[in-house]
Each structure stands twice: as structure tokens, then as C-alpha cells.
Amino acid sequence: MDAFIGEVRAFPYSFVPQGWLECTGQELAVSQFQILYAVIGNTWGGTANTSFKLPNLQGIAVMGQGTGPGLTTRIWSKSVGVTSVALTSSNQGPPHSHPLVVQDPVNAGIQANTLSTPVANSSWLAQPNVVTGPNTAQTPASYQTYTGQSLTTPLNPNIIGPAGGAPGGGVSSHENRQPYLTLVYCINYNGTFPMRN
Numbered sequence: 214m215d216a217f218i219g220e221v222r223a224f225p226y227s228f229v230p231q232g233w234l235e236c237t238g239q240e241l242a243v244s245q246f247q248i249l250y251a252v253i254g255n256t257w258g259g260t261a262n263t264s265f266k267l268p269n270l271q272g273i274a275v276m277g278q279g280t281g282p283g284l285t286t287r288i289w290s291k292s293v294g295v296t297s298v299a300l301t302s303s304n305q306g307p308p309h310s311h312p313l314v315v316q317d318p319v320n321a322g323i324q325a326n327t328l329s330t331p332v333a334n335s336s337w338l339a340q341p342n343v344v345t346g347p348n349t350a351q352t353p354a355s356y357q358t359y360t361g362q363s364l365t366t367p368l369n370p371n372i373i374g375p376a377g378g379a380p381g382g383g384v385s386s387h388e389n390r391q392p393y394l395t396l397v398y399c400i401n402y403n404g405t406f407p408m409r410n
Contacts, residue, residue: 216404219252221268221275223396232403238269249402256290270398272296274391298389 216222221236229235240259243250250265259265268290278289287293 216401217407218248218401218404219407220401220404221270221398222401223398225396227397229397229399233399233401234267236268236270236398236400238266238271240264240266246402248406249400252407253400267400272390274393275398294389296389298387300387 216232222233224230224233234241238257241249242264243262246265253265253267255261255265257266257268273292276287278287280286
């Protein structure tokens with residue numbers, strides 16, 4: 214079957230077949246490709262009746278136009294999307310908290326690390342505690358008594374601050390393209406003129 218003028222195909226060759234032009238967004242003179250211009254016009258740019266551009270399919274996935282169930286509308290000839298996305302704390306990681314509760318085995322009457330979920334009323338960070346027992350002398354002084362301390366004192370931000378991202382904690386970006394196979398997209402300029410249905 215002969216190709217229609219303006220038809221775009223993906224070829225598995227390292228060259229452009231005769232009668233086709235590679236779709237790289239190049240600008241062409243209307244005087245040299247009058248029939249192709251009659252079919253696609255200035256859809257992808259150029260100066261009316263003088264020049265026109267071919268679609269640029271370098272690094273672009275072709276998608277059908279219209280709207281599918283649960284999908285946003287895709288308009289014919291329009292490009293959408295980006296090749297990479299910069300990660301930001303407001304878009305990909307909005308502010309939130311993770312409660313930190315540590316089990317106090319002395320007041321709970323059990324050994325450390327035996328509960329999967331510590332009890333809030335007997336946890337190091339939930340209430341003031343006085344550590345007692347045979348190993349008190351080996352316990353750092355700062356851990357021995359919390360009596361009179363505020364229960365809402367924030368932890369040091371250097372200990373619980375945000376993590377991840379680029380080196381140094383900055384914003385990073387990630388690859389946003391699906392897996393792909395590189396082929397040569399070409400548009401026909403020397404085939405059958407497409408008649409409207």
C-alpha cells in the first residue's frame with residue numbers, strides 16, 4: 214500500500230527512506246513541498262504561504278487525540294509533558310509529621326524493645342521520667358531525670374530535619390520518560406493525496 218502524503222511512520226532504519234522526510238521540526242519552503250504544505254499547512258509553525266515546519270518527534274511519544282475514560286483531553290497537534298521533573302517539598306513531599314515514641318522499660322515493667330507499639334503514657338518522649346534501677350550509675354545524667362521539663366519542647370531540627378534530594382539537601386530532578394526504543398519518525402511527501410472521508 215502506498216503511503217498518504219503527510220502520513221507519519223516510525224522506521225527501524227538508520228536512514229530516511231526515499232519520498233519521506235525526518236520529523237525533526239525543520240522548516241521547509243512551501244515552493245519545494247507544495248502538496249505536503251496543502252495537507253499539513255502551518256500546524257507546527259512557519260510563515261503562511263512561504264514556509265512551514267514539520268512535526269518534531271525527537272524524544273516525544275506519539276499519543277492519540279481525544280479523551281479516554283479517566284484521561285485528560287489531548288488536542289490534535291499539541292505537545293504536552295516534560296522530560297524531567299524537579300522535586301520540591303511542597304509538591305512531592307508536603308509538610309507532615311511522624312510521631313516518635315520510645316518505650317520506657319522501667320515504668321512499663323518490661324524489657325526494652327519488646328513492644329512493637331510503645332504505650333504513650335510510659336514513653337521517654339511522652340512524659341517526665343526518673344530512671345531508677347541497678348544500672349542508674351551507668352545512665353548518662355541527662356537521662357536520669359526529666360522532672361519539670363516541658364512536654365512540648367521541639368527536638369533539634371538538625372536531628373529530625375528533611376532528608377533526601379540532591380547532595381547537600383537541595384532540590385533534585387528525576388527522569389520522567391517511560392522506557393523507550395529509539396526509531397526514525399518520518400513524514401511522507403511523495404505518496405497518495407489523502408481525500409477527506
